[in-house]
Amino acid sequence: MTLRQQLQNRNISEHGDRQITVECVHKAIPYGNACRELIHTADALAATPFAWSLKTLICYDIFHATEKILAGSDDPVPHFISILQDNAELLKAAAFRTEAYTQMPSQAFETLEQETGSHYGNLFNKFDEEHYFDEPLRLLRTRLERNRFDFSFMRGKRALDAGCGAGRYTFALRSLGFEEVVGLDCSIEGIAHAQQTADSCTMDGVSFTQSSVLDIPFADASFDFVFSNGVLHHTRDMQKGIEELLRVLKPGGKGFLYLIESPGGIFWDCIETLRAVMRDVPYESARRQFALMGVPAHRCFYILDHIMVPINIRSRPEQVEQMLQEAGAVSVRRLTRGTDFDRIERIHRQMPFCDVKYGVGENRYFFEKP
Ligand SMILES: C[S@@+](CC[C@H](N)C(=O)[O-])C[C@H]1O[C@@H](n2cnc3c(N)ncnc32)[C@H](O)[C@@H]1O
Incomplete structure (x- = not known):
């Protein structure tokens, strides 16, 4: 099979690959379970602006904390696992509140390029x-x-x-x-x-x-x-x-x-896990949350770039x-x-x-x- 056929066989719908594959949860990787647990916890939240804000908040925290451990000289694996577990706990603790808010309409696009x-x-x-x-x-x-x-x-x-x-x-x-x-x-x-x-x-x-x-x-x-x-x-x-x-x-x-x-190591496994966490968050909601948190535009780009784009191969x-x-x-x-x-x-x-x-x-x- 040619590479083009392999790519075409990926499950990319008209709206990109939002059925995101997070490779590390299927492999015997020491932090795979923690990634899976975080995604399941995020999936259990109702689709509300409060849940989107929360997901954007933990997205920022996980990305930022992972960047710090990648810059250090210790074994990154135990630290990465505790970042994922702490944030899954935060999502669980907040889950009961998410039913109380109404849903904001998300932006519709006609084409993938748009x-x-x-x-x-x-x-x-x-x-x-x-x-x-x-x-x-x-x-x-x-x-x-x-x-x-x-x-x-x-x-x-x-x-x-x-x-x-x-x-x-x-x-x-x-x-x-x-x-x-x-x-x-x-x-x-x-x-x-x-x-x-x-x-x-x-x-x-x-x-x-x-x-x-x-x-x-x-x-x-x-x-x-x-x-x-x-x-x-x-x-x-x-x-x-x-x-x-x-x-x-x-x-x-x-x-x-x-x-x-x-392969892309923890750097890309972190991003893929966050793609799964963020996949129902509207773009505008994530950008607004980052702006409220005072995240400068270039950091906002650097973090959301691959995490929210429809196709990321x-x-x-x-x-x-x-x-x-x-x-x-x-x-x-x-x-x-x-x-x-x-x-x-x-x-x-x-x-x-x-x-x-x-x-x-x-x-x-x-x-x-x-
Ligand atoms: C990560 S940004 C990189 C932009 C620029 N090269 C840089 O490094 O600053 C990816 C860019 O690819 C553009 N892009 C994605 N698909 C495209 C397509 N089919 N045709 C033209 N541009 C596309 C996006 O609009 C976006 O501006």
Whole structure:
């Protein structure tokens, strides 16, 4: 069976994969039972605004506390289990109150792209300047430098940022040296925000267009560089997306692709467990709760990004390599370095318990078109 067939066989409905599979609860993993118990406890709550707030609250607490134990040097497993158990207890204690509130209507979307686009468009729209302009530039420069990307390649070249969100990396690519950068995304809100930013700043050579990465509205061989950072794993057909990237790339052109990874250790098992906990919480309710708690916009994005998006498919490195090769890419190279904050960099530095914490680390790839 080809990878495309395997992906198509996943139970992805018109509204994404909300029948979420949490792999760790089916495996003999020491924290699997605690994850299962938490999900069952969350499932037992009635669908009310109070329950949604509570779930969002524990989502924040579990994500934040897990991040802390991943940054430490102790064995993370016993700590992770107690975080899950404490929060399951909290949900149980509050369960009796949830019947008292009426249900708030949740937002209906006509297509998966609209839902995904609205999710991200509403998360990206309140970033401050540091997190919109400065941080992405720093992160991208470090990722490219530490993996020996030739920056002189950028001079006079045209790049595509496929799935640009609100454009933070589109501006970073232009600042790093590309002559022209086009940002493309299905998000109406994301593109409107990006366009507004472009109109109000002095940087030239940046433009935006609203479209799907599965049907890129540019002719074959239109770009010298294609960049897709954390996008195709949220679509129905990753292989088609990769084929589109290769189609619009010129012969001799280069590409950068980031796709989320499997196996992914506690980092991804935590996110998958929280996807199951949060699957009936309306987007607006979660965002409002985070805002009430004073969580800054970039943190809100970082936490809710994968937890609330309809499709979130993790790939093994060999699957990504197979997809790239099937689409005609050559010189496919997995990046082994990242920023200090990246999982792959922590693995590179052989920090303690890396396997159990992070699995194989991010799938970031360079590739070329022959
Ligand atoms: C995690 S965000 C990444 C955004 C940007 N690359 C960045 O790193 O800031 C994923 C983006 O993919 C976009 N996206 C998802 N499916 C898409 C599709 N079929 N076509 C175009 N964009 C899509 C979403 O709207 C969202 O902006």
